[in-house]
Amino acid sequence: MKAELQSAVTKMLTGIQGFDEITDGGLPRGRTTLVMGGPGCGKTIFALQTLVNGARRAKEASIFVAFEESTRQIVANAATFGWDLPALEKRKLFFLDARLSPEVVQAGEFDLIGMLKVLQAKVEEIQATRIVFDGIDVLLALLDNPVSERREVYRIRDWLLETGLTGLITQKVGGTDADQRYGFLQFMVDCAIVLRHQVVDGSAFRSLRVVKYRGSGFSGDEFPITLTTEGLQLTHRGPAELTYEVTDERISTGLPRLDNMLRGGYHRGSNVLISGAPGTAKSTLAGLFAAAACERGERTLYVSFDEGAAQIVRNLQSVGIRLGPHQKSGLLKIFSTRTRGPNIEDQFGELRTQIRAHNPRCLVIDPLSALSAKLAHLASADAAQQFLDFLKVQGITVVNTSLMDGLNTDEATATGISTIADTWIHVSYIVHDGERNRALTIVKSRGTGHSNQVRELTLSNEGVTLTDVFIAQGKVLMGVARWEWEQEQQAATKRIQVATELKRLQLHLAQAEAAARLQVVQTEMEARSAEMEVLADATGSASMLVTTDREVLRKMRHADKEVRVAKRGQSKGVVPGNGDSRVL
Amino acid sequence: MVAARAPEGGGALQLRLYVAGQAPNSLRAIANVKAICDEHFAAAHDLEIVDLLEHPGRGLADGIIVTPTLLKLLPLPIRRVIGSLSDTEQVRLALTGT
Numbered sequence: 048m049k050a051e052l053q054s055a056v057t058k059m060l061t062g063i064q065g066f067d068e069i070t071d072g073g074l075p076r077g078r079t080t081l082v083m084g085g086p087g088c089g090k091t092i093f094a095l096q097t098l099v100n101g102a103r104r105a106k107e108a109s110i111f112v113a114f115e116e117s118t119r120q121i122v123a124n125a126a127t128f129g130w131d132l133p134a135l136e137k138r139k140l141f142f143l144d145a146r147l148s149p150e151v152v153q154a155g156e157f158d159l160i161g162m163l164k165v166l167q168a169k170v171e172e173i174q175a176t177r178i179v180f181d182g183i184d185v186l187l188a189l190l191d192n193p194v195s196e197r198r199e200v201y202r203i204r205d206w207l208l209e210t211g212l213t214g215l216i217t218q219k220v221g222g223t224d225a226d227q228r229y230g231f232l233q234f235m236v237d238c239a240i241v242l243r244h245q246v247v248d249g250s251a252f253r254s255l256r257v258v259k260y261r262g263s264g265f266s267g268d269e270f271p272i273t274l275t276t277e278g279l280q281l282t283h284r285g286p287a288e289l290t291y292e293v294t295d296e297r298i299s300t301g302l303p304r305l306d307n308m309l310r311g312g313y314h315r316g317s318n319v320l321i322s323g324a325p326g327t328a329k330s331t332l333a334g335l336f337a338a339a340a341c342e343r344g345e346r347t348l349y350v351s352f353d354e355g356a357a358q359i360v361r362n363l364q365s366v367g368i369r370l371g372p373h374q375k376s377g378l379l380k381i382f383s384t385r386t387r388g389p390n391i392e393d394q395f396g397e398l399r400t401q402i403r404a405h406n407p408r409c410l411v412i413d414p415l416s417a418l419s420a421k422l423a424h425l426a427s428a429d430a431a432q433q434f435l436d437f438l439k440v441q442g443i444t445v446v447n448t449s450l451m452d453g454l455n456t457d458e459a460t461a462t463g464i465s466t467i468a469d470t471w472i473h474v475s476y477i478v479h480d481g482e483r484n485r486a487l488t489i490v491k492s493r494g495t496g497h498s499n500q501v502r503e504l505t506l507s508n509e510g511v512t513l514t515d516v517f518i519a520q521g522k523v524l525m526g527v528a529r530w531e532w533e534q535e536q537q538a539a540t541k542r543i544q545v546a547t548e549l550k551r552l553q554l555h556l557a558q559a560e561a562a563a564r565l566q567v568v569q570t571e572m573e574a575r576s577a578e579m580e581v582l583a584d585a586t587g588s589a590s591m592l593v594t595t596d597r598e599v600l601r602k603m604r605h606a607d608k609e610v611r612v613a614k615r616g617q618s619k620g621v622v623p624g625n626g627d628s629r630v631l
Numbered sequence: 632m633v634a635a636r637a638p639e640g641g642g643a644l645q646l647r648l649y650v651a652g653q654a655p656n657s658l659r660a661i662a663n664v665k666a667i668c669d670e671h672f673a674a675a676h677d678l679e680i681v682d683l684l685e686h687p688g689r690g691l692a693d694g695i696i697v698t699p700t701l702l703k704l705l706p707l708p709i710r711r712v713i714g715s716l717s718d719t720e721q722v723r724l725a726l727t728g729t
Contacts, residue, residue, distance in 0.1 A: 145696045147713065154721040155659070155714030160651035161683040161690055161698030168687035 056237075056262040059177070059213050062100025063093065064399075065281025069266040070257060075237045078261075079207050079214040083233075084242030089253060089272065089279050090217040091121065092128075093242065094179040096278040097215060099130045101177050102139035108175040110141045110166060115182030115219075118142035128278045141169055147189060156192070159199050163206045170210060178207070179215045187229060197231060204235055237261040243269070255281060271430065273396025277403075280396045282433055298343070298409075298444060301335025301368075304502065304513035305472075309492055313470055316442045317493070318435050320415075322449045323474035327485055328504055329448035331511060332472070333411045334363040334370065336446045340409035341373035348407035349381045350398060352414060356381035367510035380405045395434040407443060415447035469493045474504060477525055484525035487513060503529065643675040644668075644726065645705035651698040652684040656715045660699035663716035671723055 058072030067073045074080045074097070082090045098109040113121055121142070122132045136142065145162065169175070180186075180203065187196045207214040218232060233239050239259040245252055256269045271282040297311035306312040313319050313336075321329045330353075340347045349370075351359055359381055360370045373379035382401050402410070415431075438445050447468070471490040476483045485504040502513040503525045514529070648664050650657035661680060668676050683690045683698060693702060703710040703726050712725045 143691075144694065147696060148711070150711065152710065152712040152721055152725040153714050154712050154719075154725070155663075155717035156656050157697040157699060157714045158651065158654060158656050159697055160654050160657075161649055161700070162696050164651060164683045165687045165690040165695065169691065 058263070060100070060105070061097040062104055063096055063279055063281065064277075065270065065272075066255070069268075069270060069281065070238075070260065071264060074213060074215070075261070075263065076213050077208075077211050078237035079204055079216060079235070080238040080240065081232050081236040082215060082217045082240045082242065083220045084217075085221045085244060086219060088242035088244045089274065090219070090242055091116070091181055092125075092274070092279050093240075093255075094181055094215045094217050095121065095125060096128075096130075098140060098177055098179060099125075099132070099135060099278075102135050103130075106139070107177055108139045108141075108173045109177035109179070110143060110169060110173075110175050111179045111181065112143045112145045112162075112166070113181050114145050114185040117146060118144045121181075127276070129276055130278070139173075141173055141175070143169070145186075153189070156195060157190075158195075159186075159202055163202065167206075167210065170212065175212065177213045177215070179217070181217045182219065183216050183232075184219045184229065196229070200232060200235065233259065238263075242272070273393045275393070275396040275400040277400045280399065282396070282430065299336075299339040300332070301337075301339035302332070302511060302513060305332075305487075308489060308500075308502070308513075309470070310496060313444060313446075314494060316439060316444055317469035318438065319444075319446045319470045319472065320449055320468035321446060321472045321474065324476055325450060327474035327476060328506055328511070329450075329474060330359070330413050331363065331366055331368070331506060332474070333413050333446050333448050334359070334366075334368045335511060337379065337409065337411050338363070338368045338370055338373070340444075341370070341378045344378065345408040346406055347373070347379045347409045347411070348401060348405045349379060349411045350401065350413065351381065351383045352385065352412075355383045359383070365508060366506045367508060380407070395430050398434065399437065402438075402441070402443070410438065410443050410445040411447075412445065413448045414450050416450040479525060479528060482526040482528075484529075486525065643706065644672050644677065644703070646676065646678045646726075647693070647702040647704060648678065648680045649690055649693070649695045649698055649700045649702070650680060650682055652682060654698065657699045659715040659717060660701070663719065663722070664701060667716070667719055667722055667726070672726070 056078070057076045058070070058074065059076040060067050060073040082093055084090045095111060098111060101107040101109055111118070111121070116124075122136070125132050132140065143162075143166065166178070170178070183200070183203075186199070190196045190199060203214075203216070216232070216236070218229060220229075236259070238257070238261065241256045241258050243252075243254045243256070245254070253272045253274070254269045255272045257265045257267060273280050273282060294315045296315040297306075297309075297313065298315050299306050299312045300309065319336075321332050323329050333349075337347050337349050349359065354362070356374070360374065363370055370379055370381075374381060380401075382405075384397070398412075435445070468491075470492040472487060473490050474485055474487050477486045478484075485506075487502045487504045500515075502515065505512050505514060646664065646668070648660060650661060664678065668678055681689050683695065693700075697713050699713070699715065701712040701716060701722070703712075710725050712722055716722050
């Protein structure tokens with residue numbers, strides 16, 4: 048026992064999100080911790096959760112001594128947390144109903160020796176390592192004597208040290224005289240925690256503060272706490288320096304054209320804000336993102352503060368986005384909720400619980416402004432920022448929608464979301480020529496050379512499309528105006544096409560004519576050359592004929608002289624004749 | 632240590648006193664309950680004294696939180712008196728009252 052007192056503090060994890068971090072490992076093991084707070088601060092929950100987590104995670108058995116509430120009441124109250132107390136009660140968790148009913152007659156002084164003896168037997172039986180004395184103030188009030196009170200409390204403390212149990216004592220505070228009277232409790236214990244429940248600007252806030260921790264460093268700040276379906280959580284402010292991994296990986300927005308505008312899509316792990324007036328298809332863009340994530344096989348959580356899951360699926364189906372199959376396969380979880388109460392911390396706490404349960408890579412919050420409506424004061428904006436930081440650290444890509452009419456509304460600045468959003472897309476209505484058309488602009492996108500052009504967003508049962516808008520005569524053309532413009536453009540193009548075709552045909556004709564003329568000329572030439580040949584032939588045969596004819600004629604004439612002449616010109620002595628025959 | 636005193640012909644009043652060894656309150660309670668019984672219920676009473684240091688399991692069964700605790704088991708209804716039983720008038724009323 049002495050040796051244990053001298054040794055360094057060993058710690059016992061409470062399993063309470065955030066608390067183990069701020070105390071650097073949880074509660075002091077083998078020592079006593081006092082949990083103080085007014086009614087409804089979560090003292091009992093804090094204590095019970097420590098036991099439940101011990102039983103579930105560390106397989107440590109525990110005893111819960113209830114001075115104020117019946118154990119049945121405690122089990123019933125804890126049913127909302129999904130801890131399955133009845134199952135734990137059988138093996139790892141023993142409840143002792145230590146209430147003294149009002150019918151009990153008090154006749155003289157009493158002590159807790161008997162109870163501690165009973166508990167000792169139980170501790171040995173179930174090998175318990177943790178014990179809670181819940182509502183010690185009730186017991187102290189019964190003792191009604193400062194000397195006895197002190198004596199019995201020290202008796203418990205000594206008993207805890209002897210048994211080596213890790214003890215948690217909860218004490219209701221509030222009345223000032225009682226606080227002073229029981230002030231010795233704080234000096235007695237090794238660790239003291241104060242829980243608070245206060246109302247700031249009409250919003251309820253729960254907080255936790257470690258006021259004392261012997262032999263250990265701790266953060267003495269007041270931390271907001273939230274009650275979620277998993278129990279109590281601390282909103283840990285996290286490291287002051289923002290360090291998380293960043294990637295260059297791009298993931299699809301679900302709309303190819305938008306991907307192009309963002310040079311490939313959203314950055315993995317970034318947070319995206321889609322703002323716009325009601326009905327500007329913010330949810331549709333969020334739905335596209337969710338569907339694309341599921342198509343890639345990534346776990347996705349869709350948080351809606353507006354509509355039920357079935358309605359979301361049906362509405363998105365109408366524009367060709369199919370979420371139903373992903374929901375069935377378990378890849379997609381749609382969590383529909385109403386904003387509960389005024390405590391923003393609770394809201395973000397609940398979201399954190401949902402995220403831990405589903406473990407998504409992609410997240411949609413539709414709309415974030417449902418939460419930001421509660422962001423009346425700085426603490427809430429802080430909560431929103433912390434939540435987004437938490438997502439960053441987890442590497443979760445989140446698409447938030449936000450109801451916003453203009454770009455610079457107070458809402459955007461109040462939440463600070465617009466400043467911490469990595470990518471901000473704004474969808475607005477442009478009214479022109481009696482039409483309302485949706486115009487999409489990328490207001491900012493960190494680390495991305497994005498398109499700064501306005502695009503028209505159109506929805507149909509075939510799907511969602513982004514179209515170029517036209518600027519003509521200084522006006523942005525959308526809807527019918529754009530259609531007319533396009534028609535006009537098409538007609539103009541058509542006219543040019545027709546004209547070109549006409550010209551082409553004309554030229555073709557001219558070419559054909561030229562070719563035809565060429566053919567004629569060629570034919571003519573051929574005819575001419577043939578003629579020439581014929582002519583040449585005819586000339587040759589004609590001259591031969593002439594000679595032959597002359598021969599024949601000479602023979603016929605027997606003309607000497609003429610023959611001589613002819614002989615002289617033709618061939619000597621060819622024609623036998625008389626001796627003086629000579630050619631002429 | 633079980634110190635029982637069950638005179639013949641008893642049964643009308645059945646008592647059980649839980650104590651914690653030699654603790655001052657417990658010793659006082661034993662003395663006080665005996666005195667009260669002798670004075671007011673001498674004719675018919677059955678008193679069982681249970682020491683929780685030796686029989687902690689019995690305390691659990693009876694839902695004993697503090698010591699000393701006196702249980703009036705019979706006649707019904709069951710009554711519970713805590714403390715050293717120094718206030719004898721309170722104890723007598725609790726044991727006789729319905």
